[in-house]
Amino acid sequence: MNGLGYGVDGLSHWFVGIGMPAWLAVTMAVLLLWIAPMLVVVFPIAALGQIFERKIAAAIQRRVGPNTVGLDGPLRFAFRAILCFLPRARQDRVFAAFCKLPVVRTILKVSQRLGLGQLVADGVKMLGKEDIVPSGADGLVFRMAPYLALVGAFVPFCVVPFTQHMVMLETSVGALFAIAVSGIVVVALKMAGWGSGNKWSLLGGMRAVAQLVSYEVPVGLAVAGVVLWCGSMDLHVIVGQQYQPGVFSMVGWNLLQSPFLLLLAVVFFIAGLAECQRSPFDMAEAESELVSGFNTEYSGLRWGMFAMAEYTEMLLIGALFATLFLGGYQSPLCEEWIVGLPVLLETFVHLALFVGKVAVTFLVMMWIRWTLPRFRVDQVMRLSWLKLVPICLVCLLGLAVTMVSSGGTVLGAPFGRLPASPHADLGLIGRLVAWAIPVAVVLGLVRASRKKHGQLHPALRQLTGGGS
Amino acid sequence: MIESLLFWLCCAMVLVGALGAALVRNVFHAALLLGLCLLGVAGLYLFLEQPWLACVQVIVYIGGVLVLILFATLFSADAMGTEQRRRVTTLVIGSGAGALALVLAWRMATVGMQNGVGLQPTRSEPGMVPDAMAGSTNTVGDLLVGDWFVPFLAAGLLLTVALVGAVITVQRFRVRAEAERA
Numbered sequence: 001m002n003g004l005g006y007g008v009d010g011l012s013h014w015f016v017g018i019g020m021p022a023w024l025a026v027t028m029a030v031l032l033l034w035i036a037p038m039l040v041v042v043f044p045i046a047a048l049g050q051i052f053e054r055k056i057a058a059a060i061q062r063r064v065g066p067n068t069v070g071l072d073g074p075l076r077f078a079f080r081a082i083l084c085f086l087p088r089a090r091q092d093r094v095f096a097a098f099c100k101l102p103v104v105r106t107i108l109k110v111s112q113r114l115g116l117g118q119l120v121a122d123g124v125k126m127l128g129k130e131d132i133v134p135s136g137a138d139g140l141v142f143r144m145a146p147y148l149a150l151v152g153a154f155v156p157f158c159v160v161p162f163t164q165h166m167v168m169l170e171t172s173v174g175a176l177f178a179i180a181v182s183g184i185v186v187v188a189l190k191m192a193g194w195g196s197g198n199k200w201s202l203l204g205g206m207r208a209v210a211q212l213v214s215y216e217v218p219v220g221l222a223v224a225g226v227v228l229w230c231g232s233m234d235l236h237v238i239v240g241q242q243y244q245p246g247v248f249s250m251v252g253w254n255l256l257q258s259p260f261l262l263l264l265a266v267v268f269f270i271a272g273l274a275e276c277q278r279s280p281f282d283m284a285e286a287e288s289e290l291v292s293g294f295n296t297e298y299s300g301l302r303w304g305m306f307a308m309a310e311y312t313e314m315l316l317i318g319a320l321f322a323t324l325f326l327g328g329y330q331s332p333l334c335e336e337w338i339v340g341l342p343v344l345l346e347t348f349v350h351l352a353l354f355v356g357k358v359a360v361t362f363l364v365m366m367w368i369r370w371t372l373p374r375f376r377v378d379q380v381m382r383l384s385w386l387k388l389v390p391i392c393l394v395c396l397l398g399l400a401v402t403m404v405s406s407g408g409t410v411l412g413a414p415f416g417r418l419p420a421s422p423h424a425d426l427g428l429i430g431r432l433v434a435w436a437i438p439v440a441v442v443l444g445l446v447r448a449s450r451k452k453h454g455q456l457h458p459a460l461r462q463l464t465g466g467g468s
Numbered sequence: 469m470i471e472s473l474l475f476w477l478c479c480a481m482v483l484v485g486a487l488g489a490a491l492v493r494n495v496f497h498a499a500l501l502l503g504l505c506l507l508g509v510a511g512l513y514l515f516l517e518q519p520w521l522a523c524v525q526v527i528v529y530i531g532g533v534l535v536l537i538l539f540a541t542l543f544s545a546d547a548m549g550t551e552q553r554r555r556v557t558t559l560v561i562g563s564g565a566g567a568l569a570l571v572l573a574w575r576m577a578t579v580g581m582q583n584g585v586g587l588q589p590t591r592s593e594p595g596m597v598p599d600a601m602a603g604s605t606n607t608v609g610d611l612l613v614g615d616w617f618v619p620f621l622a623a624g625l626l627l628t629v630a631l632v633g634a635v636i637t638v639q640r641f642r643v644r645a646e647a648e649r650a
Binding site: 138141171172173176177179180181183184186187190191194202206209213216220233 | 496497500503519520523524526527530531532534535538539542605606
């Protein structure tokens with residue numbers, strides 16, 4: 001036991017077992033389990049976010065999108081750099097021969113069709129831009145803000161369990177830690193808005209802060225509901241609680257455990273969108289009214305950091321959503337068999353499943369962005385305080401009542417690692433009842449509304465597609 | 469080694485932040501330095517093996533109080549501190565309070581040394597197991613809904629009253645504004 005967590009311990013023991021020196025074994029285990037998920041999952045998706053965004057936007061709005069720049073340019077550049085000892089003509093001949101290989105030709109063609117080279121081009125453009133600090137700016141504050149935004153976006157990934165073993169920080173306060181650290185982004189945006197010495201930036205910063213502070217409340221309450229249900233703040237334990245043996249392991253996911261949790265999941269997703277300032281909640285960087293708000297004055301790499309922080313935060317919301325509501329890294333079907341696989345294979349399958357779930361939420365966020373128009377400032381505030389927060393409070397109460405009435409206790413929940421699930425003794429009938437009561441209440445409300453107004457409430461009518 | 473470096477870093481953050489918040493003239497900078505101080509305190513909680521307390525410190529003080537202060541600086545008439553003047557009374561009161569705090573801190577430190585509790589980071593043992601951190605969170609939770617249940621509820625009630633009061637105050641303003649508009 002070297003105090004670095006169960007996964008690292010296990011893997012380094014295995015490495016020592018196949019004849020590796022101890023220091024190398026620990027280093028390898030840390031690299032594989034802690035650094036790899038960041039390098040394989042978080043960084044690439046955050047960096048590729050821009051190009052995904054453009055392709056998806058093009059697909060949704062029936063535009064063309066990047067479709068010209070392939071990877072042959074960067075590849076030619078790499079060849080010239082590697083073969084710098086040869087004359088230019090020879091370099092080009094080698095490159096042409098290389099490009100004629102069937103595999104390379106296919107890859108180049110596909111990359112050009114998808115416009116993948118745009119990513120490299122954009123990156124080079126961003127790096128090449130002049131790094132401007134306006135003369136009216138508050139220099140140090142202006143320069144510090146993007147770093148702080150990146151810290152707030154990346155550090156919460158420490159506690160996210162990518163697979164059963166890939167988790168950097170196994171702590172009893174995982175969910176709380178993620179919320180707390182991502183709250184630092186608020187300060188960063190405020191610093192960017194103030195430090196720019198620009199009225200638009202300041203207004204954008206004000207909007208961002210007001211919005212983020214408001215939406216931390218529903219996010220926190222939604223997480224509190226899951227914590228109440230699972231009896232732990234440890235994200236690892238929360239994932240473990242959603243394990244269900246049998247073919248349909250999906251049934252164990254928090255999303256399907258209770259209608260209140262389903263509602264909390266919806267609230268968490270909406271509030272999460274607002275937390276990472278995505279459309280329809282992007283009035284902080286409203287480009288048409290505030291000239292893109294808090295990042296007006298940023299150029300080049302510093303602007304790139306803000307963009308990266310935004311995509312990383314989207315990933316974080318996706319990862320937390322998957323962990324809290326979608327069973328984390330677990331498979332929707334036949335989880336029992338996957339757990340039985342050899343450790344390395346199991347880790348790989350789980351990582352792929354986790355990335356898949358995060359990618360789906362990522363996709364939905366982009367879909368929403370390119371479909372819905374932007375909210376007004378007051379509408380954003382109203383949605384949080386008058387709609388989401390009351391819904392969360394009702395759901396918390398409902399969860400507590402469900403747990404108490406089904407024999408589980410709220411205050412006396414068993415502590416320790418992987419405690420017995422409070423809803424384990426619900427059984428099929430209990431679960432049916434838990435779903436039936438809230439559904440009956442909603443149906444009753446709809447009926448009452450119809451009786452009172454002669455038809456459905458306008459909001460409900462819109463929801464059900466216009467029929468009265 | 470790394471742990472004691474981090475410990476002293478947290479101490480430096482607290483001290484520099486606190487001193488800066490008191491001495492810097494630019495109100496916005498002072499608020500940011502206060503944030504540095506609060507972050508350092510959260511780090512010290514980690515060294516006391518109280519991760520829950522550290523997280524709550526960050527949520528409440530940095531995510532809440534500091535952001536409110538940053539908000540309020542925008543309504544300060546003299547945010548850059550160009551027109552501030554040092555008043556003698558402020559100087560006397562401030563240095564007096566500072567001296568008193570210094571004496572108290574010195575006294576506490578010497579008493580602690582005499583009782584054998586030195587300025588050593590508590591997490592210096594290498595075999596720190598993650599489960600050892602779980603205990604403190606559960607203990608805090610048990611205490612909050614056990615022995616300290618009534619004070620805990622009272623604090624909640626106080627905050628609720630403050631919230632309702634704020635809403636009523638705003639409502640009164642709004643009613644007056646609407647009356648004027650009419």
